Amino acid sequence: MTFTLVLLRHGESEWNAKNLFTGWVDVALTEQGRGEAVRGGELLREAGILPDVVHTSLQRRAINTAALALDAADRHWIPVRRSWRLNERHYGALQGKDKKAVKDEYGEEQFMLWRRSFDVPPPPLADDDEYSPAGDPRYADLGDELPRTEALKQVIERLLPYWDAGIVPDLRAGHTVLIAAHGNSLRAIVKHLDQISDADIAGLNIPTGMPLVYELDESTLAPTVPGGRYLDPEAAAEAAAAVANQGR
Numbered sequence: 001m002t003f004t005l006v007l008l009r010h011g012e013s014e015w016n017a018k019n020l021f022t023g024w025v026d027v028a029l030t031e032q033g034r035g036e037a038v039r040g041g042e043l044l045r046e047a048g049i050l051p052d053v054v055h056t057s058l059q060r061r062a063i064n065t066a067a068l069a070l071d072a073a074d075r076h077w078i079p080v081r082r083s084w085r086l087n088e089r090h091y092g093a094l095q096g097k098d099k100k101a102v103k104d105e106y107g108e109e110q111f112m113l114w115r116r117s118f119d120v121p122p123p124p125l126a127d128d129d130e131y132s133p134a135g136d137p138r139y140a141d142l143g144d145e146l147p148r149t150e151a152l153k154q155v156i157e158r159l160l161p162y163w164d165a166g167i168v169p170d171l172r173a174g175h176t177v178l179i180a181a182h183g184n185s186l187r188a189i190v191k192h193l194d195q196i197s198d199a200d201i202a203g204l205n206i207p208t209g210m211p212l213v214y215e216l217d218e219s220t221l222a223p224t225v226p227g228g229r230y231l232d233p234e235a236a237a238e239a240a241a242a243v244a245n246q247g248r
């Protein structure tokens, strides 16, 4: 027997469309992004992969993507669980900055270190910055855990406790689990599931709005097919390449 896990990155956001580093800034979906979310739900319905429970971050682009996709799949009624631990990677002082402008100012190497290295975080964001989540009521209970910047390493460290305590029990109960989250929080989950090395994870990009389905071994939770499968593999490959090329 296997357990079914579906990973869904939110549809295109307003800052994806503008090519801005986003992180914890709570931007909305674009019209295109809403369409991607609906299409993602239609693909799930057509494939007969029907989530029993959904986990999302605390950010509206993931929350709204989940709602639109589940509505399209006629699963709008399933239980919802949310955690800040599924939030996008906190992009520190890069949040709100244009990706190409950052690359032009600091050079390709530094840009890629900040964007895709495993453990080099961008400079921290000041608490009085307009894009800081300090003082946001949804994070009031985090205390010292509130990030000011993160690399993928820190995302994995804060995400795994929720994977173990929040998501694995739903999988082990036999539920088909949908996780609606973000490019880098989903890269963290894929790295964990597929045991991708710290170096190789730099080359993995997740497209917006495309369901990625994993069947997991019931005892080890190892993927039966490494990397899972996109329900629309050609569109996913093209869209992942576009994510990789942002800023170029």
Ligand SMILES: O=C(O)[C@@H](CO)OP(=O)(O)O
Binding pocket: 016, 020, 021, 022, 023, 024, 088, 089, 091, 115, 183, 184, 243, 246
């Ligand atoms: O800006 C961000 O928060 C992320 C996802 O959109 O960007 P990147 O793919 O560059 O990590």
